[in-house]
Amino acid sequence: MVVGSASQAPQIVRELRRYWHPVATSASVSGTPLHVDLLDVGIVLYRDAQGVTALEDLCIHRGTPLSLGKVTPNGTIQCGYHGWQYDSTGACTYIPSKGRGGTIPRKARVEAFLTTERYGLVWCALEEPRAPLPSWPYDEWDKAGYRHVMLDAHIWNSSAGRVVDNFLDVSHLAFVHKGILATDDEAVMPEQRIERTPYGLYYCRKETEAATPHSDPGDLIFWEYFVYSPFTAHIKKTTPSGRETIISLLASPTSAKKTTFFFGLGRNYQTEPEHDQKFIDFHYDVSEQDRRIVEQQRPEEIPTSLREELHVKDADAASTAYRRLLADLGAPPDQLP
Numbered sequence: 001m002v003v004g005s006a007s008q009a010p011q012i013v014r015e016l017r018r019y020w021h022p023v024a025t026s027a028s029v030s031g032t033p034l035h036v037d038l039l040d041v042g043i044v045l046y047r048d049a050q051g052v053t054a055l056e057d058l059c060i061h062r063g064t065p066l067s068l069g070k071v072t073p074n075g076t077i078q079c080g081y082h083g084w085q086y087d088s089t090g091a092c093t094y095i096p097s098k099g100r101g102g103t104i105p106r107k108a109r110v111e112a113f114l115t116t117e118r119y120g121l122v123w124c125a126l127e128e129p130r131a132p133l134p135s136w137p138y139d140e141w142d143k144a145g146y147r148h149v150m151l152d153a154h155i156w157n158s159s160a161g162r163v164v165d166n167f168l169d170v171s172h173l174a175f176v177h178k179g180i181l182a183t184d185d186e187a188v189m190p191e192q193r194i195e196r197t198p199y200g201l202y203y204c205r206k207e208t209e210a211a212t213p214h215s216d217p218g219d220l221i222f223w224e225y226f227v228y229s230p231f232t233a234h235i236k237k238t239t240p241s242g243r244e245t246i247i248s249l250l251a252s253p254t255s256a257k258k259t260t261f262f263f264g265l266g267r268n269y270q271t272e273p274e275h276d277q278k279f280i281d282f283h284y285d286v287s288e289q290d291r292r293i294v295e296q297q298r299p300e301e302i303p304t305s306l307r308e309e310l311h312v313k314d315a316d317a318a319s320t321a322y323r324r325l326l327a328d329l330g331a332p333p334d335q336l337p
């Protein structure tokens with residue numbers, strides 16, 4: 001499959017339905033219904049003893065969002081308008097106006113979606129997923145000696161592809177994050193090799209950074225990038241003294257021009273919780289610098305045909321590889337390079 005331009009967006013949307021996407025933090029999903037959007041589908045999430053349920057947020061009776069209703073003690077969700085109840089498979093189990101034991105029409109159901117929980121997040125797939133959940137660099141999410149913080153949802157007015165592309169882009173650091181992530185704007189980019197992996201991409205570089213809580217000035221940092229198609233990416237930074245920082249972006253295509261994403265901040269130093277805020281504040285400072293650029297990029301949807309933009313060697317190596325990765329969504333695995 002070749003995804004050529006924004007005009008073919010529906011095709012890419014059909015493919016994206018078959019991947020896991022993070023839709024909420026686990027902490028935000030409770031017995032109170034929560035509305036989220038994924039690929040323009042309104043979803044209601046709620047938690048009971050069995051785990052998290054995800055249903056289409058649209059009562060079949062009169063089109064009321066089920067998220068305006070409530071979860072009953074027997075684990076069904078009850079519409080707030082006329083009280084119809086649905087179980088976790090989306091089947092209507094009770095229509096109050098018909099009384100207990102009243103027959104329920106077979107068509108009285110809403111769509112149910114697959115959910116799972118991992119990394120402090122609730123993930124949802126609209127159709128049977130064709131790839132596993134993304135993993136963490138060297139499985140460090142589960143490793144002792146690490147402190148991980150998963151931040152609340154960020155919502156940007158841009159496509160998920162643009163948001164991830166910005167995270168992977170190295171040559172903007174000297175301009176957008178000058179004095180923080182890069183030292184000057186003499187931003188000559190060395191040769192950059194990108195590896196295609198079974199899950200996406202891997203590349204690395206060695207570079208100093210100006211002033212971050214992750215390193216000391218002058219540290220020559222080993223930066224590793226791990227991309228999981230379509231919208232998860234991690235940066236692992238290792239200092240010569242062994243300080244490891246993992247910055248993770250887990251994005252979810254809310255709609256073609258809106259993205260909900262989650263940020264994971266992991267570190268193997270200063271692991272006491274009282275240090276968290278310093279890393280969180282730093283993240284938001286950097287992230288705001290990116291947002292004012294990314295939300296204004298046009299077209300909002302990332303072009304996956306390389307002919308639609310201009311690319312330069314090395315500096316754009318990761319960006320072009322990422323565009324190819326998105327263009328390959330939906331290709332049978334044996335046809336991937």
Ligand code: FES
Nearest residue numbers: 059061062079082
């Ligand atoms: Fe939901 Fe009537 S609209 S029960």
Ligand code: CO
Nearest residue numbers: 166176177290
């Ligand atoms: Co940036």
